[in-house]
Amino acid sequence: MAPQPNKRDVNQQLAREFGLSADEYARVLDIMGRTPSLTELGIFSVMWSEHCSYKSSRVWLKTLPTKAPWVIHGPGENAGVVDIGEGLAAIFKMESHNHPSFIEPYQGAATGVGGILRDVFTMGARPIANLNALRFGDPALARTKRIVDGVVRGIGGYGNCVGVPTVGGEINFHPSYNGNPLVNAMTVGIADKTKIFLSAAAGLGNPVVYVGSKTGRDGIHGATMASAEFGKDSEEKRPTVQVGDPFTEKLLIEACLELMATDAIVAIQDMGAAGLTSSSVEMAGKGGVGIELDLDQVPQRETHMTAYEMMLSESQERMLMVLRPDRQDVARAIFEKWDLDFAVIGVLTDTGRIVVKHQGEIEADIPLDPLAEQAPLYHRPTEETPKRAPLGEVADPVGLAAALETLIACPDLASRAWVWDQYDSTVGGQTVKRPGGADAAIVKIEGRKLALALTTDCTPRYVFADPEAGGAQAVAEAWRNITATGALPLAITDNMNFANPEKPLIMGQFAASIRGMSAACVALDFPVVSGNVSLYNETEGKPILPTPAIGGLGVLQDAAQAIGLGLAPGLDLVLVGTTKGWLGQSLWLREVAGREEGPPPPVDLAAERFNGDFVRGQILQGHVRACHDVSDGGLLVAVTEMALGGDTGANLLPGPAGVAAHAFWFGEDQGRYVLAVNDAAGVLQAAAFVGVPAIRIGTSGGAELTLPDGTPMSLDALRRANEHFFPAWMNATGQA
Amino acid sequence: MKATVTVMLKTGVLDPQGKAIGQALHGLGFAGVGEVRAGKVIELELAETDPAKAKASAEDMARKLLANTVIEGFKVEIA
Amino acid sequence: MKATVTVMLKTGVLDPQGKAIGQALHGLGFAGVGEVRAGKVIELELAETDPAKAKASAEDMARKLLANTVIEGFKVEIA
Amino acid sequence: MKAAIVVFPGINRERDMAIALETCSGQKPRMVWHKETDLSGLDLVVIPGGFSYGDYLRCGAMAAQSPVMGAIRAHAARGGHILGVCNGFQILTEAGLLPGALLRNAGLRFLSMDCHLRVERADTAFTGHYQTGAVFRSPMAHGDGNYFADDGTLDRLEGENRVAFRYVTPAGETTAAANRNGSARNIAGIYSENLRVLGLMPHPEDLVDPLMGGTDGKPLFDGLVAALAA
Numbered sequence A: 001m002a003p004q005p006n007k008r009d010v011n012q013q014l015a016r017e018f019g020l021s022a023d024e025y026a027r028v029l030d031i032m033g034r035t036p037s038l039t040e041l042g043i044f045s046v047m048w049s050e051h052c053s054y055k056s057s058r059v060w061l062k063t064l065p066t067k068a069p070w071v072i073h074g075p076g077e078n079a080g081v082v083d084i085g086e087g088l089a090a091i092f093k094m095e096s097h098n099h100p101s102f103i104e105p106y107q108g109a110a111t112g113v114g115g116i117l118r119d120v121f122t123m124g125a126r127p128i129a130n131l132n133a134l135r136f137g138d139p140a141l142a143r144t145k146r147i148v149d150g151v152v153r154g155i156g157g158y159g160n161c162v163g164v165p166t167v168g169g170e171i172n173f174h175p176s177y178n179g180n181p182l183v184n185a186m187t188v189g190i191a192d193k194t195k196i197f198l199s200a201a202a203g204l205g206n207p208v209v210y211v212g213s214k215t216g217r218d219g220i221h222g223a224t225m226a227s228a229e230f231g232k233d234s235e236e237k238r239p240t241v242q243v244g245d246p247f248t249e250k251l252l253i254e255a256c257l258e259l260m261a262t263d264a265i266v267a268i269q270d271m272g273a274a275g276l277t278s279s280s281v282e283m284a285g286k287g288g289v290g291i292e293l294d295l296d297q298v299p300q301r302e303t304h305m306t307a308y309e310m311m312l313s314e315s316q317e318r319m320l321m322v323l324r325p326d327r328q329d330v331a332r333a334i335f336e337k338w339d340l341d342f343a344v345i346g347v348l349t350d351t352g353r354i355v356v357k358h359q360g361e362i363e364a365d366i367p368l369d370p371l372a373e374q375a376p377l378y379h380r381p382t383e384e385t386p387k388r389a390p391l392g393e394v395a396d397p398v399g400l401a402a403a404l405e406t407l408i409a410c411p412d413l414a415s416r417a418w419v420w421d422q423y424d425s426t427v428g429g430q431t432v433k434r435p436g437g438a439d440a441a442i443v444k445i446e447g448r449k450l451a452l453a454l455t456t457d458c459t460p461r462y463v464f465a466d467p468e469a470g471g472a473q474a475v476a477e478a479w480r481n482i483t484a485t486g487a488l489p490l491a492i493t494d495n496m497n498f499a500n501p502e503k504p505l506i507m508g509q510f511a512a513s514i515r516g517m518s519a520a521c522v523a524l525d526f527p528v529v530s531g532n533v534s535l536y537n538e539t540e541g542k543p544i545l546p547t548p549a550i551g552g553l554g555v556l557q558d559a560a561q562a563i564g565l566g567l568a569p570g571l572d573l574v575l576v577g578t579t580k581g582w583l584g585q586s587l588w589l590r591e592v593a594g595r596e597e598g599p600p601p602p603v604d605l606a607a608e609r610f611n612g613d614f615v616r617g618q619i620l621q622g623h624v625r626a627c628h629d630v631s632d633g634g635l636l637v638a639v640t641e642m643a644l645g646g647d648t649g650a651n652l653l654p655g656p657a658g659v660a661a662h663a664f665w666f667g668e669d670q671g672r673y674v675l676a677v678n679d680a681a682g683v684l685q686a687a688a689f690v691g692v693p694a695i696r697i698g699t700s701g702g703a704e705l706t707l708p709d710g711t712p713m714s715l716d717a718l719r720r721a722n723e724h725f726f727p728a729w730m731n732a733t734g735q736a
Numbered sequence B, C: 001m002k003a004t005v006t007v008m009l010k011t012g013v014l015d016p017q018g019k020a021i022g023q024a025l026h027g028l029g030f031a032g033v034g035e036v037r038a039g040k041v042i043e044l045e046l047a048e049t050d051p052a053k054a055k056a057s058a059e060d061m062a063r064k065l066l067a068n069t070v071i072e073g074f075k076v077e078i079a
Numbered sequence D: 001m002k003a004a005i006v007v008f009p010g011i012n013r014e015r016d017m018a019i020a021l022e023t024c025s026g027q028k029p030r031m032v033w034h035k036e037t038d039l040s041g042l043d044l045v046v047i048p049g050g051f052s053y054g055d056y057l058r059c060g061a062m063a064a065q066s067p068v069m070g071a072i073r074a075h076a077a078r079g080g081h082i083l084g085v086c087n088g089f090q091i092l093t094e095a096g097l098l099p100g101a102l103l104r105n106a107g108l109r110f111l112s113m114d115c116h117l118r119v120e121r122a123d124t125a126f127t128g129h130y131q132t133g134a135v136f137r138s139p140m141a142h143g144d145g146n147y148f149a150d151d152g153t154l155d156r157l158e159g160e161n162r163v164a165f166r167y168v169t170p171a172g173e174t175t176a177a178a179n180r181n182g183s184a185r186n187i188a189g190i191y192s193e194n195l196r197v198l199g200l201m202p203h204p205e206d207l208v209d210p211l212m213g214g215t216d217g218k219p220l221f222d223g224l225v226a227a228l229a230a
């Protein structure tokens, strides 16, 4: 018999090692009325961890707008659910796997994809698309390269194998992510809107069923394990990195969807972070019932696992369900057909407690209400980020042509084809706009005309300079990207990646970002339906840039109406929106002038909505052949991307008098779109009629991009510059 | 000299490949197959002629590149 | 008993992985590395207690599943 | 045309294939679970793409040992038509129904992009709606598509005119750059001796609808329907 870590003395010292403060431990003692067992302490520590309890962020998250007539389930479920018409619901969420991806980039990213997939199919949806939002450190570091390589392979390795197309995402580089990359993964699924599965357990005596992979000692909290006295074989029991098994996930998706077509399931929940603990506690808690688990029945991959280990294991590809007792055999047959473990590991009770038994002993017996209701909740002090001084005049050191060449080659704007070429974006046969094809990916619903528009967005340098404006900008950009395809934006999911919330400045960034996001959500009718919070993203006291990544979802009645961003010849180019030439926090300022200064571009939410609704109307009326929003890098970069996307040049007209050329072409003013249209006059007239600012900026055609000063730039050369960075960087020394 | 570096997942780390191979062997009717683990082997031709030095060098390669020591262990043989 | 099946690409079959590892080792500054070949190793726990039978059985597994003899050769060791 | 799609655990392009077959034939194909053992009465058996058994060990290796393979062999022996795409191609080579093997892509990365394929002969059931020498676009998505066979086998395949498709430039040239996965002699697909079994790596089934960016893959299925409609 292996040594029994459960026999370890539980006291305040151990509670601290488990991440509970003295106050929190006092509350545990109060709830329990005795010293908790090791397993009980483990359960409290994970349920009250930042990750599960949202103790620092909850007060702010509650202020997010989450309602709209089309929202079926907002935050609080495994994923958000919106009505997309025709009796269907889109189910989606984004989740972070930042720390695991730093430790082991491939597996960290892969298991991140696996985890978010489960959050979506656990609700009854077939996953139809994956996206991601990635931030990496300085490309000059060898470590960054290794992380990028591993993360990209991991996302592809998992998503390609489960057969869910990866259709979009974003990547930024900044030294603040050197020791702390961000890997946020998003999944979107489709379900019959009358068949959504929830996690609230119900039905006294109903069986609690475990399905999927076996439980091992994966990912049990490192700090906890390292400090426990495990004796001689401690090497064996070190916390192990979670390894993803996409093949098993694929089987789990098919088996769950097959079971969901029956009426066997009362409640279902994936085992995500804190595995069996959080799934059982949350299911019972939400349903207001008690739960009793018999760990002897848990399928185990390793020998001599303790109750503590099983309750805290984060082994992947597992689900917990409450079944109708008379349908247990139907369910078992389905999981056996798919070669997956199926075990009844417990029962629902009326005790209001979670009771965990193992080898004839009661290892835990905790009242569920206080565990949830008395979970810590902090109003942490906040400090506002000081407003940045205005930028003032910035002279143009190099001219338009040289600046364009620099910008489109820089890591933040270089072509991401190297990345998305490793992601299967077409599996399923419904991908109407692949990565790079449009501002948002377009994925059709099989057998229908209906399609979804999907995007992820955030500009962390804006958020850092002004968290409120940056938060609003992230939401606005997601909305704009969806709009630019012709789709109607419906809702967002978010992934709040911030540093240490115990620092007032960081908590202030969080609070202000939420304020900005909320304002944008309200103004754009774009509620938050799900999300995730990842705090303490810093290494050696160096915080990441605040990164509230937004995942946006929109809908198109007819996929054939979707437009892309690639130019075709013989069109007029029309710029919609107001250009003052905002260079503060622009990429031009950073890459060309070598400065990271000034306030970020303000977001005029009314104009944003007004301009966007106009653009969408023009697209749906069939007047627009291509459309691209103006974001990072400004107008000239946007036009260049359209030219490269359609392999068609353009002839640009000088901008209006009163705005310096470099500010006009590289400023990052918000709320703007470039439209390629057959008939500029018609579109300009329509814009003038409703009062939307719009001007003609050129025509498309040829194999060159001719700048307003007459400088011709060959598309081939621009393409080479744009496509150079990733392959050159990754192939610099051989990869194994 | 020839160095053979064998890289296996550490005990306790899930080995989906090994698991699937085990199931397939059962499916083919091979009885009595217990745990199956899948790993990599890398054979290196080394100019070094001193076996001890060759081994040290191969171990260094394993640590730096051939094995992912977060999840994998390795073993070096010299012939 | 434990059977270790080592599967390597046959000579003449291009081994891009081996080549890439070789290049990466050079990039890391390891000198004197000649040809590099990458292969697989599968460790099997067998109930069989007779080494000869265990070996025969593992060889059978290799032929039927573990190796693709169009491109790969294999070797079985019993311990 | 009576068609069936074989589904192994981990296969993930069966729905794409079903859509393509239905689009071109107007009939839903029969979906066959890998444990079934009777494929009689079918004109066409399709092994679609995906990651059967996770592509663990070797792509297609475990699927090639499945119960349904006996029925697939019998179908082949009867002179039935078989189409293996991507993982399906790998499974057919692992099962010995087509010669050669598919190795890791030369660049060691998964390749998901469009490629151009040249039709090497237009007189088979699969290519009747293309012209010989025609070039068409097709998505591809694989990590192990690097076709390998020894020189003798390659010479024989070419001598017997059994190369179905080659990776080419849009203009139809067999350059190294067009051959992203490093396949021997730019081979993207091959036929069995009787020309009734076709294996290919790219996914023409994902390009049968203008909404998805084109219909370049459609003639393959239209041709099958025309040839096999009894």
Ligand SMILES: Nc1ncnc2c1ncn2[C@@H]1O[C@H](COP(=O)(O)OP(=O)(O)O)[C@@H](O)[C@H]1O
Residues within 6 Å of the ligand: A051, A052, A061, A064, A074, A075, A076, A077, A078, A079, A080, A093, A095, A119, A272, A273, A278, A494, A495, A496, A528, A529, A530, A531, A532, A533
């Ligand atoms: N930043 C956020 N914005 C909106 N909703 C959030 C946010 N963070 C978490 N949520 C919601 O809180 C709930 C719990 O999230 P999480 O702990 O990530 O779920 P899971 O246990 O499935 O991983 C979910 O409904 C999620 O959508």
Ligand SMILES: [Mg+2]
Residues within 6 Å of the ligand: A078, A118, A119, A269, A270, A272
């Ligand atoms: Mg969940």
